[in-house]
Amino acid sequence: MKLVFLGPPGVGKGTLANMFEERNNIPKISTGDLFRENVKNKTELGKEAEKYMNSGKLVPDEVVIGMVREKIKNMDSYILDGFPRTIPQAEALDNITIIDRVINYTATDKTIIERLSGRRTCPKCNAIYHTKNIPPKKQGVCDKCGSALIQRDDDKPEAIKKRLKVYKQQTEPLIKLYKQKGILVDVDTEKPLEKIYEATLKAIK
Ligand code: AMP
Secondary structure, three states, rough: OOOEOOOOOOOOOOHHHHHHHHHHOOEEHHHHHHHHHHHHHOOHHHHHHHHHOOOOOOOHHHHHHHHEEEEEEOOOOOOOOOOOHHHHHHHHHHHHOOOOOEEEEEEOHHHHHHHEEEEEEEEOOEEEEEOEEEEEOOEEEEOOOOOOEOOOOOOOHHHHHHHHHHHHHOOOOHHHHHHHEEEEEEEEEEHHHHHHHHHHHHOOO
């Protein structure tokens, strides 16, 4: 099954993709995680991407598309989390493969800002927490691998504003595009995580 998880930053795409990876064995491919790994390892790709990421801008299409094409070329099942994010990326994906379903996660701006500012992530295993909504068992420590949790630089107020603006301008148009293709299902995220998981399961059945 080939899925795209769409929606604004902070809506919960990554958290849900992690759940599907663990419970349903569908590999998660997060372009954000891939870029962060490259930044951490100081690769050429990482150095290029970092310039855009820290200020909440999108990495240029050709860079992202090349990376995703290489990653998915031999895979027949995955969840794309954070890709595509622009019309040219969606068109490129269309030329690479056929996507079965696009889940469009929705939430109010207020909820999104609250989720992003409380988000804490594990730099080692990419687990995602929230100081209030999904706290780790021991404060500041990853339940899964024991690493110290961090707040992403782009989860700080100035970058959040920029990312939401970029989402509205560049990514929101994809909703219409996938609706026209008849493969998009909306999932409201203003409810407990387990309910969102169940709604997603229903949407992909
Ligand atoms: P994310 O973890 O999905 O919020 O991504 C973090 C940052 O990585 C974004 O703010 C962008 O700078 C970059 N990024 C991730 N995915 C993409 C994409 N599909 N297109 C362009 N930039 C991306």
